[in-house]
Structure formats: C-alpha cells, structure tokens
Amino acid sequence: MSIDPCRRYAAIGGPDSTHAVAMPSDHGRARDLKAAWVRFWCSTAIGGCGTELTARVSGDRIPHFAHRSGVRCTGLGDPRSHALAWEHLVMQHALQRWLESLGYDVELERKVVGGRVDVHVSTGVGEHVLEVQRSPLSVHRRVSRTELYSVDARTVSWLWDSPRRDGEADLQLRSDGIAFTTRLDEAGVVQVGTLWRVHDPADPAKSWDVGYDDLDTCDLDQHGLRTSHRTFALQATRIFLEEQQERDAQEAQRRAQERAQQQDARRQRQEAEAREAQRKRDREQQELENVRARLAAVRDGDGSPHSRPPAEWMPPSPVARRPTQPPPDKVVAPHTLAIARMQRPLGEWTPPGGWVGLDELPERLHESAKHLTLWVRERFGASGLDDLQWDDVPDPEREQVAWLLRRGYILLNAKGNRWLRA
Numbered sequence: 001m002s003i004d005p006c007r008r009y010a011a012i013g014g015p016d017s018t019h020a021v022a023m024p025s026d027h028g029r030a031r032d033l034k035a036a037w038v039r040f041w042c043s044t045a046i047g048g049c050g051t052e053l054t055a056r057v058s059g060d061r062i063p064h065f066a067h068r069s070g071v072r073c074t075g076l077g078d079p080r081s082h083a084l085a086w087e088h089l090v091m092q093h094a095l096q097r098w099l100e101s102l103g104y105d106v107e108l109e110r111k112v113v114g115g116r117v118d119v120h121v122s123t124g125v126g127e128h129v130l131e132v133q134r135s136p137l138s139v140h141r142r143v144s145r146t147e148l149y150s151v152d153a154r155t156v157s158w159l160w161d162s163p164r165r166d167g168e169a170d171l172q173l174r175s176d177g178i179a180f181t182t183r184l185d186e187a188g189v190v191q192v193g194t195l196w197r198v199h200d201p202a203d204p205a206k207s208w209d210v211g212y213d214d215l216d217t218c219d220l221d222q223h224g225l226r227t228s229h230r231t232f233a234l235q236a237t238r239i240f241l242e243e244q245q246e247r248d249a250q251e252a253q254r255r256a257q258e259r260a261q262q263q264d265a266r267r268q269r270q271e272a273e274a275r276e277a278q279r280k281r282d283r284e285q286q287e288l289e290n291v292r293a294r295l296a297a298v299r300d301g302d303g304s305p306h307s308r309p310p311a312e313w314m315p316p317s318p319v320a321r322r323p324t325q326p327p328p329d330k331v332v333a334p335h336t337l338a339i340a341r342m343q344r345p346l347g348e349w350t351p352p353g354g355w356v357g358l359d360e361l362p363e364r365l366h367e368s369a370k371h372l373t374l375w376v377r378e379r380f381g382a383s384g385l386d387d388l389q390w391d392d393v394p395d396p397e398r399e400q401v402a403w404l405l406r407r408g409y410i411l412l413n414a415k416g417n418r419w420l421r422a
C-alpha cells in the first residue's frame with residue numbers, strides 16, 4: 001500500500017522554503033532524513049499552511065510527515081495537484097544538488113522573457129535548461145516553450161512524468177527520437193528515465209520502453225541531458241524506425257497483392273457472367289431460328305422443311321411473286337370446270353394483253369383454258385401438273401399445259417411434273 005502523497009513531502013529551512021524532501025519508505029533511511037534536517041514545514045511556496053510538520057518514523061507504520069495535533073491545514077486543496085507541486089520541488093532540488101556536485105552554476109526558477117525556466121545550468125562551455133514537467137502540456141506549448149528557452153540556452157531537456165500511451169513523453173519520443181522522464185523511488189531518490197521506441201507483436205499497444213538511471217550517473221553535453229541509457233536509446237529507436245519502414249513496405253505490398261487478387265476475382269466473375277449471358281443469347285437465337293424454320297416450312301409447303309420449292313423453279317427474270325397457297329383438296333372439292341365456273345365466274349376478266357393466241361387451241365378447250373389461266377394467275381402459284389386440266393374436260397395431249405407455257409403464264413420444273421406461276 002502506498003502512502004498519501006501529501007504525507008510524503010516536507011520543506012526544509014523554513015515555512016516558505018522551496019527546498020523539499022521526500023520521506024523514504026524504508027525506516028532506516030527515514031531515520032537518517034529525520035536526523036539530518038530535524039525540522040520540517042508545510043511549505044507556503046506551494047500553497048501549504050506554513051506550520052511545522054512532524055516526521056513520524058516509528059512502529060510498524062510507514063514513515064510519513066504529519067501536521068501537529070490541533071492544526072487544521074488550510075493549504076491542501078486537490079491532493080493530486082498538491083502532490084505534483086511537492087514532487088516538482090523535490091525534483092528541482094535533487095537536480096540542483098546533482099548539478100552543483102558536477103561543479104556547474106545552477107539557478108532555479110530563472111526568469112526569461114515570457115516565462116520562467118525550472119533549472120538553468122551554466123557548465124562553463126554552454127548553458128542548458130532542464131524543465132521538470134509533471135502536469136499535462138500540449139505539443140504546441142512544448143514546442144513554443146522550447147523555442148522561448150532556446151534563446152539563451154544551448155539545449156532544452158524536458159523531464160516528464162511517468163510515461164503513458166500518447167502522453168507527453170511518448171509524443172516527444174515520436175517527434176524527436178528521444179525523451180526523458182523522472183520518478184521518485186521508494187527511498188525518495190530521483191531517477192531519470194530514458195525512452196526508446198519498440199515494436200512488440202505480442203503487445204501492439206506498447207510503443208516505448210524505458211531505462212532508469214540515478215542522477216549521479218548523468219551529465220550534460222552539447223545535446224543536453226546525457227544518461228547512461230541515451231546512446232542505447234537513440235540506436236534502439238533508429239533500428240525501430242528502419243524496421244518500421246520495412247514493416248510498412250511489407251504491409252503496403254500485402255495490401256497491393258490483396259487488391260490485385262480482389263481485382264482478379266472480380267474480372268473472372270465478370271467474364272463468367274459475360275460467357276453465361278452470351279450462352280443465353282445463343283440459346284434464345286437458336287430457339288428463334290427453329291421457330292422461323294417451322295414457320296417457313298408451314299408457309300412454303302406441307303409443313304415439312306424439305307418441301308421448299310427447288311432452286312430451278314426460280315424464274316429467269318425478276319417476276320413479282322404472289323404468296324403461294326396450298327393446292328385445293330380434291331376430296332372436298334373435285335377439280336372440275338363446273339365447280340370453277342361457280343366459284344369464280346370469268347365475267348369480263350382477261351389476262352394482261354387479252355386472250356391473244358387462244359385459237360391455237362381446239363374450240364372445245366377455249367373456256368377450259370380461260371378458267372385455267374384465271375386459276376394460275378389469281379388463285380395458285382405452284383402445284384402438281386395434274387391441276388392444269390379439269391376432271392370433266394379431257395385433255396389427253398396436255399395441250400392446255402403447252403399453251404399456258406407458250407403464252408408465258410407458267411414455268412415447269414426440270415422433271416416436268418410441277419408448275420410455277422411465271
């Protein structure tokens with residue numbers, strides 16, 4: 001169990017002193033501290049009440065400071081900020097003792113234009129600033145204050161509170177490649193932490209590691225605060241950044257491959273869809289062709305696709321063809337001149353050019369030939385040769401067929417067994 005931070009600190013030298021100490025948790029060290037300073041105060045410099053404190057180092061209790069009985073401290077406000085104020089004082093003085101032990105000139109809370117610096121150091125070859133920052137500070141303010149302090153100092157070293165993810169130390173480590181923290185150990189001794197960047201696949205949230213040094217192992221040089229971990233930390237961060245570049249490149253490559261695979265899969269899918277659509281169109285086209293063929297067969301003949309007129313029936317010169325109709329059903333309507341007279345009387349009808357050449361035929365075939373002419377001109381376009389005579393008008397010599405051919409009303413096929421209207 002840790003003790004209340006407000007009971008851990010005290011000022012030495014007087015009620016308004018800024019020289020603060022921390023009570024060690026170890027009883028032996030605590031007795032040494034008590035023997036060394038004897039009197040302790042609740043410092044008004046950080047808002048305390050200014051009364052004298054008692055150092056309690058006895059029994060089984062953790063050593064601590066306490067107000068005297070009956071004293072009601074008026075200065076303790078928010079415990080956390082009060083503790084931070086005490087820590088700040090303790091660290092400032094720890095830094096002062098350390099730097100003076102190195103033979104440097106130290107000035108605390110030195111005023112500069114636009115502010116004050118915590119610790120200003122002259123080493124004889126250069127001037128440095130150490131900023132102990134325990135409370136939150138934005139990156140923007142850190143940068144602007146660094147610029148301000150750099151006016152009369154060669155280096156500015158920030159000493160942050162314990163590191164945390166995206167905290168001040170973490171952010172400075174990422175931007176500057178180095179960052180420092182401070183802590184008070186159980187003995188009340190100030191240590192400096194040096195941060196470096198790490199990549200831990202097992203713990204992706206971990207972005208830094210830290211090594212601690214006692215102040216008396218540290219120094220200042222042209223780069224500012226030098227800890228025994230600093231060289232190692234800079235190298236570790238440089239290696240981290242190189243490996244990070246590699247990791248980024250590998251990640252970019254992996255994503256590019258993933259994208260390429262996705263594009264490939266999409267293209268294959270589109271091609272498959274296009275092939276399927278083409279197959280569907282082909283099937284529909286084939287079905288359409290089949291229907292057209294069946295329709296043509298029905299229109300041109302007896303319903304069989306093989307009954308189309310042979311090619312030799314095509315007339316030698318362009319002749320307007322009227323739609324072909326099927327021959328009459330002889331069972332229903334016998335092919336007789338008597339029926340033809342009733343169904344389609346000749347009346348005044350004549351073919352183009354009139355009945356020229358009719359007297360080439362015997363008288364008995366004149367009316368019959370006229371009806372056959374009407375029959376082929378107006379009613380039928382093609383049929384068997386037997387249709388070119390009437391059952392009730394004998395024409396054993398086929399004189400009427402010869403006459404129709406001569407007059408140019410019909411054509412015959414090669415076999416001479418079927419006719420076509422000319």
Ligand SMILES: [Zn+2]
Pocket residue numbers: 042048049050051067073074075076
């Ligand atoms: Zn007090």
